[in-house]
Amino acid sequence: MKKTIEVSPNQTFLVKGPAKIGIIKGEISILENTLGKEENIVITRGKALPIKAISETVLDIYMDNDDAIEPLEEQFPKEWASTTNLFENLEVPTLIPILGSVDSGKTSLTTFLANTAFKKGFKVAIVDEDVGQSSIGAPCFVSMGFMEKTVSMLSEVKLKGSYFVGSNTPSRLLHRTITGVAMMVKKALNNNAEMVLIDTSGWVYGRGARELKTSLILMLQPRILIALQRENEIEHLLVPFNKSSVNVVRLPAPKTYKRSRENRKFLREILYQKGLEGGQDITINLAQISLKYTLLGSGSKVKPEKLEEIKRILGCLPVYTEESADLLYIVLPNDEIKINKDITEYLENQLCKTEVYLTQKRDFESVLVAFQDKNNEPIGIGIIKKVDFEKREITFYTSTDKEKVKSVQFGLLKVSEDGEELGYTKIL
Ligand SMILES: Nc1ncnc2c1ncn2[C@@H]1O[C@H](COP(=O)(O)OP(=O)(O)OP(=O)(O)O)[C@@H](O)[C@H]1O
Ligand SMILES: [Mg+2]
Incomplete structure (x- = not known):
């Protein structure tokens, strides 16, 4: 609905989104920013703006709800x-x-x-x-x-x-x-x-x-x-x-x-959607990029004897293993065994003097990542769709140009291709 309001100088009010304000006559001030005739301002759902009229002002306000405009005593203390x-x-x-x-x-x-x-x-x-x-x-x-x-x-x-x-x-x-x-x-x-x-x-x-x-x-x-x-x-x-x-x-x-919590989530989700707009699947080999804030890809192949031992202890074949000076990293098939402190400690005692880190294949799905170019500048966000541990490839959903990606920074949040927040994962 559209409401045309006339406001006197110094009159102050709050406009709650979703709303659009068009200035027909006069001038308004929003936190020391002056807006005049023919200027517009769009306020998204979940946001609101305190407005003060500078002169005799006429505003067209387009809004969903009748209570979108609220008088204020002062714009700010x-x-x-x-x-x-x-x-x-x-x-x-x-x-x-x-x-x-x-x-x-x-x-x-x-x-x-x-x-x-x-x-x-x-x-x-x-x-x-x-x-x-x-x-x-x-x-x-x-x-x-x-x-x-x-x-x-x-x-x-x-x-x-x-x-x-x-x-x-x-x-x-x-x-x-x-x-x-x-x-x-x-x-x-x-x-x-x-x-x-x-x-x-x-x-x-x-x-x-x-x-x-x-x-x-x-x-x-x-x-x-x-x-x-x-x-x-x-x-x-x-x-x-x-x-x-x-x-x-x-x-x-x-x-x-x-x-509200919902509005905060909504405001974030529209921004993920914007960041993922026009997305497609891109597959990158780990040899082409450096990974940050993940343990994955920092070690080397585990020796066959050790792998056999891991298999024997766990009673299942890991999807992926790698070893570095400080860590034995194991990715397990989904739901094959319950990962807990006991099993981790047992592996540590039996196999190595380093830390053992266990994770599941599923933990990688939908994880939000950011891509960087060769200067380490962020160039976009993406979502992990699949990790092919055999081929050492990761498929991301993103609108970022694959050729520019030199580094991928892992996050802890999971987000769907539609930009919906899906909860958290652990350090991968
Ligand atoms: N005088 C006012 N009266 C009512 N609402 C106001 C006033 N000034 C600002 N607001 C609105 O209140 C909301 C919260 O204000 P603001 O975003 O500045 O707070 P914040 O401390 O940064 O919040 P957050 O913790 O989410 O970062 C905003 O929509 C803002 O436009
Ligand atoms: Mg804030």
Whole structure:
């Protein structure tokens, strides 16, 4: 349905997606980005935008639900505006991580700061650490982009670099998340960024989250750190730094539009679909590529006597085995034996002094991967369809040009060809 609304200057409201806004008359501001007559903005399902009218404005709003428009008291807390003081006499380059719990407004504040700093003439880069609700790049990636214009949403920021973490949550992959942020910050600084805003994930509770956030702050060594809070829900993350010189700027969180788990999943899935669009099966021999974040392909053939011994102990013929200085790697047929600690330890004691790693053929199916070119730059995502252990070939579903693929980085998430999340696998 279409609704035409007239808004007076300073009137503020939220538009919830799915919706499209067309400006018929006047001007609006979204987090310091001004939009005028004949400009449009599309808001996807699960997203919402706080809008303020600058002048007498007429808007055409196309929406599914009658309650898509909601009046707001303020577009953002007034304290946010005072952050622009931080930009006066700023030593550049400056890194500013923005911390807060889920739906605390981190991405909105990042957008606001990015627009404000851009208008002041800073060369601004944004690093998106949130692998679950990515704004700049694809889900499961840490991404980076430079502000080339003011934006209403960070998805408008052009992607300049990204690093594949391999999961939609950092929880099992803290080290890859930190590596991604470090790489993206380095890339931003190498490209002369004066201000790097780091939009973080809302994972702030529990030991894993504390490890990640402490490590991130230590790695970044920022002079300024922004903590966005409704009350004092992330103070525990700030305590380890209360004797350091970092300037912790505490800001109030606005009342935000909460995204449901389903909507978060939906938003990720449309991005996997986009990444896999026009996909086809490509088969690559392991000799042609290097594999990262998998144990597969790093060793050599197991001697026949040892293979016999493995067969005897397990009571079945493995699909594949390989051995390296630190590991005996065994891929089993599906459901042939129950993999557990006892069987692994028994094999370790009987066969070798190294670790034994057991996995099943099925664990490879549907695993999300990222491809890199010869410069290690990401060139697309794909899904493992089949591993032919005999021929040492992997078949992927992807739209990436096979000729350009020089390296494949394995993830932990499984995704269908239709872009549906199917759960997790283990390190392969
Ligand atoms: N003043 C406001 N009132 C209501 N909703 C708002 C307001 N400002 C922003 N929002 C909306 O609330 C939602 C959550 O805000 P935002 O994405 O900035 O939070 P976040 O902390 O980054 O969330 P996440 O934890 O998912 O990364 C967004 O759709 C945003 O547009
Ligand atoms: Mg966010």
